[in-house]
Amino acid sequence: MADIPKDAPEHCPGTDSGSAGKASACQGCPNQTICSSAKPQGPDPAIGEIKNRLASVKHKIIVLSGKGGVGKSTFTAHLAHGLAADESKQIGVLDVDICGPSIPRILGLEGEQVHQSSSGWSPVYVTDNLAVMSVGFLLSGPDDAVIWRGPKKNGMIKQFLRDVDWGEIDYLVIDTPPGTSDEHISTTQYLSQTNVDGAVLLTTPQEVALQDVRKEITFCRKVNLPIIGVVENMSGFVCPKCTTESVIFPPTTGGGEKMAADSNIPFLGKLPLDPRIGKCCDEGKNYFEEVQESPATLAFKSIIDKIKDYCMKRREQIETDTGEENR
Template sequence: MSAAARDLEDMVEECPADSNEAGWAGVCQGCPGKELCLSQGSQPDPEQQVIDTRLGAIRHKVLVLSGKGGVGKSTMAVLLAQILAGEGQRVGLLDVDVCGPSIPHLLGVEDQPVLDSQWGWQPVVSPLGKIKTLSVGSLLSSQSQAVVWKGPRKTALIRRMIKDTLWGRLDTLVVDTPPGTSDEHLTIVRLLATTRPSGAVILTSPQRLAAGVVSREIRFCQKMNVPVLGIIENMSGFCCPCCSEVSEVFPGGAGAHLAEKYRVPLLGAVPLDLGLAEAGVSCGWRDSPVAQAVRDMVAKIKEKL
């Protein structure tokens, strides 16, 4: 291993410091914050009780994760929520993608503001299946403002979205996340730790390129004790509307490859659907080939909850 690589390997991943030197020392022995670190470990977070009360009223908490962007996390999160809501469950959908929230657009609640009541933020209710939803997209007035979100501020916002949102009793809370393994993921998993997340659904596209990035997400789950419910391979082939020839738009079979490598279930492969892409999730998709594939997967997910 090169000196440069070894230098990075030595980093202390769990270092809580927010300075530029966080984790770089490689060892904690000489750190002036060592005592504080050790003492904090035993002190409970004073806000955790509020968080646990809120989350304790939610039976299942399912994370939708993918190391890679643009693989359809948000669309899949919405489909999952819609199918569960269609079965009569009380469903919530939390969008912790701070930089690129897509959920308000997908659920048709783009212009609905979040009300700040005396009991906390009131999630917006989507007309598409009575799904309660909270997203940064609903909290900020203009979608297109270029807010730069530095890590600690993301953490603070997600913390507040968990602590201050009045979900009430829910059967399932689906959590849509941004790509990567960064502040957002660490924050949400830590906040859910005491009430235990039911698990994570991991999305990938079929390319081998995606497999490398998505495998980090699986290792992240393993490390943080989040059960992996399974892998979904999305954008798996495209059916030509003219001649019905199915082409592998993105070839590679990354889903099966990852499932085998990490011994996690492959929940299914979902083809690209022109109807879904055109109409959005609001209508039409219920009769599409995607719909059945997703319904089968939801059935498999429910078995594991």
Template sequence: MADKDKNKEKLERLENFLKKVSNKIMVMSGKGGVGKSTVAANLAVFLSNRGYKVGLLDVDVHGPSIGTIMGIVWQRIYPSGEMLKPVLWSKNLKVVSVQFLLENPDDAIIWRGPIKIGIINQFLSDVDWGELDYLIIDSPPGTGDEPLTIAQTIPDCKALIVTTPQKLSLADVRKSLTFCKQVNIDVLGVIENMSGFVCPNCGTVHNIFKSGGGDELSKQYKIDFLGKIPIDPKIVEESDEGNLLDKYNGKVKEIMNEIVDKIINKLSKNNKGGESFMRIAIPMAQGELCAHFGHCEVFGIADVEDGKIVKEEYLTPPPHAPGVIPNWLAKQKVNVVLTGGMGPMAKNLMRQNGIEVITGVSGGTLRDVVEAYLNNKLVIGENSCDHEHGKGHAHKH
């Protein structure tokens, strides 16, 4: 009877905790070695740096690496009353990993399925996470006990798939997508990691291996392609020291910011209908959304009330110059911009003015694009504007 009461109490704690988490994201990969844990760690840090309350849970029981990646492998989880205290990375980010239970980080963990399932449930129900805006879950490669436990325990969890461009990795990603379909997990999108190599001298990205496989796969399965992260030797060196992308100024950091923008917007779309008023703008040429906001003839602006378009207007922007259009859009009280491409400087100015930006949007009329956004049917591709450092503007269409 006592055991039943304890199990009931633990289940209630779990349910209460999950109710306090606005968004749950499981980072998955079909195979190992694609940088999945690095993506999960950076996603958690970037979200927390924007002021969100974030929990990062490492459920890769046999190969935990979050502690190493974040430079906190020697930290420990301690009991506090009946609960466990997570490791505090910052005021906004709490971290839990099996690594924090080991006396020696090189110790092997030899556990069968039931024990693994038990420790994952304990990390969810017995840790003092508090209220979270995001819970990022780093799962091991494949479709075994750990991701299945998360899928069954957190039914509203979303999957974020990480791949590399090679055919072998893409073949394994298809298994992950099949897994998500079978267990009814929505897929947020695909990230293509290790996509090209950033030259340490000129900053140009060279495709030393195949590139673009993740984008093609996304189109095939009609899911969002969130971005391509190249290999940068400077970042590899920093990662070995436990320093993440937020400490590094460069192209890869901007790419990560764009990926985070897309994730935030995709998850917030489910709540758009509850907002009383929105003002959404898209750059247009010849009656449809154009590839880059700086090349537009007019801006189409839609007023949205209770999730429905109530007004459309078309305004001619001022001449394109650095900082002009973001400030002009802010004066028009626009709070969302949907565009094919936008450079990093303009995106930062938009953020500073409180304007959300979605890049990688393909053509369509103002009404078509805005309604797709409101109905969570907007398919997002790559940012069509790639401003190479030191080389002016190079627009990819």
């Protein structure tokens, strides 16, 4: 009989088992590394499986920051809405913020559930051309907490990337939590063979946010993740009535634009604060439809156009490089 560690979880396969450290019961176990290291480990076969699964996804965009509270999920949702405004395009949103899944609420999908079919998990649809997957759909209620160790979170991300049946889609936008840790490493590693277009880095003007975003830039460069550009969110407050703009967070060290210039990466633009954005997110409404001509709407659309242009040029370059390799 296989030896069972005394502090092992229920249903532990035992140290002599071929699934030691690999079974679902092993996720989050403090002995998982020890058990799994008993035999040599090769490349995770899931990387190849994810490559095949996402072969039908033309563009993959990761939204990063490093800093919490800068509006990554809000930006992700608005980027998706902006891309989906072209009804000829199919858009997907993947929420890998495992412990703070706010995408379902922002996109008006709170309370929806995921369904499984023979081809995998079916995403939840906002509109006919905007699909979403989030751990929020797997919880029994919005107040449920996800209390998982890193390995179990990583396993969830792997499952999302490998098992969700997106079908043929033009853009997959991936929302991430703050930091440069487990979820970020797992996401970039699992997507390493899928020709990710790159990352959009979000910041706010103050230095305390810029410090963390600089760390995210370093992370992207270390894992060879292309950077599409920097967006400065909450760069000023625009009054909904008179459209007068006021500075709320003074850019004491030059803000996102200077940071982008210093780091030699593109600056995509500034997004002003508008209280109606928060209201629409709380109510699960599309801000672009509710407030069509606001300064924030125009700023969002300008940034989205730059991201689309970048993705188009990158795809053309990849196709050119592939063609030359095949000659």
